[in-house]
Each structure stands twice: as C-alpha cells, then as structure tokens.
Amino acid sequence: MYRFLLTPRWWGINVFVLLAIPFCVxxxxxxxxxxxxxMDSHRTADERASADRRQAARPLAQLLPVDKATSGAQTTATGRYVDQLLVPDRELNGRRGYYVLTLLRQDHGKALPVVRGWLPGTPDPxxxxxxxxxEVTVTGALQASETPGDNGVSARGGLPSxxxxxxxxxxxxxxxxxGVEDAFVTLNKGDSGMKAVPAQAAAQTGLDLKAFQNLGYxxxxxxxxxxxxxxxxxxxxxxxxxxRDAEMGLVPEEDRDPAASSDYAVR
Incomplete structure (x- = not known):
C-alpha cells in the first residue's frame, strides 16, 4: 500500500521535507x-551604565569616538554656549515634549551638542x-549621534527654523x-529647572523592537x-x-491517475 512513496513525486516531496525541517530549525x-x-548586551549595558555613573567623569577627548564601550560614560567639556535648537517629539515618563539642545563651542572650534533638559508640550522657543x-563646564552622559528611525528618532523634514x-x-x-562633534551629551541635572534626560542604551544593545522581532521570528x-x-x-x-479506495474499486475511472494506478493496485 505504501509503494507510492517510491514514485518520483513522493521522492521530491520527501527530499523537500528532509531539507526544509533542518533549515527551519x-x-x-x-x-x-x-x-x-x-538580552546579554542589554544586561551588560545596564551593568556598564551603573559602573559609568560611579566613575569620575573623563575629558571628552579621551572618550571619542563613541562606541559601545564609551556610550553612557560620564564626560566633561568646557566651552561657550552659542546656538540653541529644539528637538520635537520626545517622550519622557510617558509624556510628550521636546529637548532643549544647546551647542557648546569648544576651544578647538568644534561644537558639542548638549541636551540641557526636557520640557513638556510643543516646542516653544x-x-x-x-x-x-x-565659559561653562558641563558634565553628563556621552551619547553617539542619533540615526533617524532608531529609538523613535523622527526622520521627518520640514521642521520650523x-x-x-x-x-x-x-x-x-x-x-x-x-563643525559639530559626532556625539552629544545629556546633562546629569536638568539646566534651569528643566527635567534631565536619561542616557539611552547604545545602538544594538537595548531590548528594542528588533530584539522582540528576533523572538517572533x-x-x-x-x-x-x-x-x-x-x-x-x-x-x-x-x-x-x-x-484503499482504489483497491476497493471506489475511485471513479475519470479520477484515477494512470501514472499511479499500478501503485494503487492490490499487491
């Protein structure tokens, strides 16, 4: 009755199954x-962030360029605030608001973006x-430059001046x-009554949507x-x-497969 397993069609089916199952697994x-x-990188990042908060702040030049090892580290920089920008569509503790971002012009000419704090509502200069x-000296957590689309960062254009x-x-x-440094700093204490912005986990280390996509896949x-x-x-x-139906003669003549009729015959 199982002679049909030796037909070319079933050879193809069986080979497909034998290849598909190990591939899926x-x-x-x-x-x-x-x-x-x-998960491991998330735990490591949390442990490193706790250690970074306990360590003394280091000069910015010693921590650049920012990588997974230096992201979130405490740093200091000295300069003069020159230009201020607002960063819309930022949430803090479940509330919508915006960052107050001020550029700190350093002695060597490049400016360091400094997130001085967060305010609720729509951006209002x-x-x-x-x-x-x-001249001021700032202390905060060092962060890598953002990429639109990551961690909820807006990619929309056409923002007001x-x-x-x-x-x-x-x-x-x-x-x-x-020139602008390819990094930014979030102050440990919000400036001028604003709420401090906590440091974000380094890219590819947090339990973001991609992590749970891996679990879903x-x-x-x-x-x-x-x-x-x-x-x-x-x-x-x-x-x-x-x-069985063919053996019992229950398969109509027009529904029988001539190529497989010999396999359904009584052995």
Missing amino acids: FMGSWQLGRFEER AKAPAPPAG GQTGAISSASLVNLVPY TGEWFVFAGFVVFMWFRLLRREVELA
Whole structure:
C-alpha cells in the first residue's frame, strides 16, 4: 500500500521535507541566538551604565569616538554656549515634549551638542530657558549621534527654523556654520529647572523592537517546521486513503491517475 512513496513525486516531496525541517530549525535557532545576544548586551549595558555613573567623569577627548564601550560614560567639556535648537517629539515618563539642545563651542572650534533638559508640550522657543553666558563646564552622559528611525528618532523634514529632528552631526552641520562633534551629551541635572534626560542604551544593545522581532521570528520558523511535518502526514494519509479506495474499486475511472494506478493496485 505504501509503494507510492517510491514514485518520483513522493521522492521530491520527501527530499523537500528532509531539507526544509533542518533549515527551519536552524533559522529558528539562529534567531533565538540573536535574541539571547541582545538580552546579554542589554544586561551588560545596564551593568556598564551603573559602573559609568560611579566613575569620575573623563575629558571628552579621551572618550571619542563613541562606541559601545564609551556610550553612557560620564564626560566633561568646557566651552561657550552659542546656538540653541529644539528637538520635537520626545517622550519622557510617558509624556510628550521636546529637548532643549544647546551647542557648546569648544576651544578647538568644534561644537558639542548638549541636551540641557526636557520640557513638556510643543516646542516653544519662548519657554526654552536661555543658556548661561560665558565659559561653562558641563558634565553628563556621552551619547553617539542619533540615526533617524532608531529609538523613535523622527526622520521627518520640514521642521520650523530653530528645530532639528535628530541630534547628529549630519543634521546639525546644515544648521550651524561650524563643525559639530559626532556625539552629544545629556546633562546629569536638568539646566534651569528643566527635567534631565536619561542616557539611552547604545545602538544594538537595548531590548528594542528588533530584539522582540528576533523572538517572533524564532517562533515563526519553528511553526514552519511543524507545518511541514503536518502537511507531509496529511498528504500521506490522503494517498493511503486513495490507495484503499482504489483497491476497493471506489475511485471513479475519470479520477484515477494512470501514472499511479499500478501503485494503487492490490499487491
């Protein structure tokens, strides 16, 4: 009755199943591994952030360029505040508001973007506190430049004058006539009564949407493997039923497959 398993059609089905199941299991295991890597990097980032907060702040030049090891580290920089911009569509503790971003012009000419604090509501230059005059020294958490689309960063253009969607040198260089560091600092204590902005986890280290996408893909690949097995058994049962019906003469002449008729014959 199971001689049909030796037909070319079933050879093709069986080879497909034998290749598809290990592939689905491999891809599911790989996606699970990616999720576990992100979990580990998230825990490491939290531990490093706690350690960074306990360590003394270091000069900015010692921490550039920003990478996973230096992101969130405490740093200091000295200069004069020159230009101020507002960064809309930023949430803090579940409330919508905006950052007050001020550029700190350093002695060597480049400016360091400094997030002085957060205010609720829509961006309003009249409500944003003016920066201190004269030379200042700031202390805060060092952050890598943002990339539109990551961590909820707005990628929309057409913002009013005095606003920017992303805190990045690529965006700011078009708004100011001097060089900008490829990093920014969030003050540990909000300036002029504003709320301090907590440091964000370095890229590819937090439990963001991509991490849970990996977990979702893990489930999908294992479901695919189970579906392949289910369909194979379903096709097998159908063939067996057809073979039994053919033996009993219950298959109409016009529904019989001439190529497989010998396989359904009584052995």
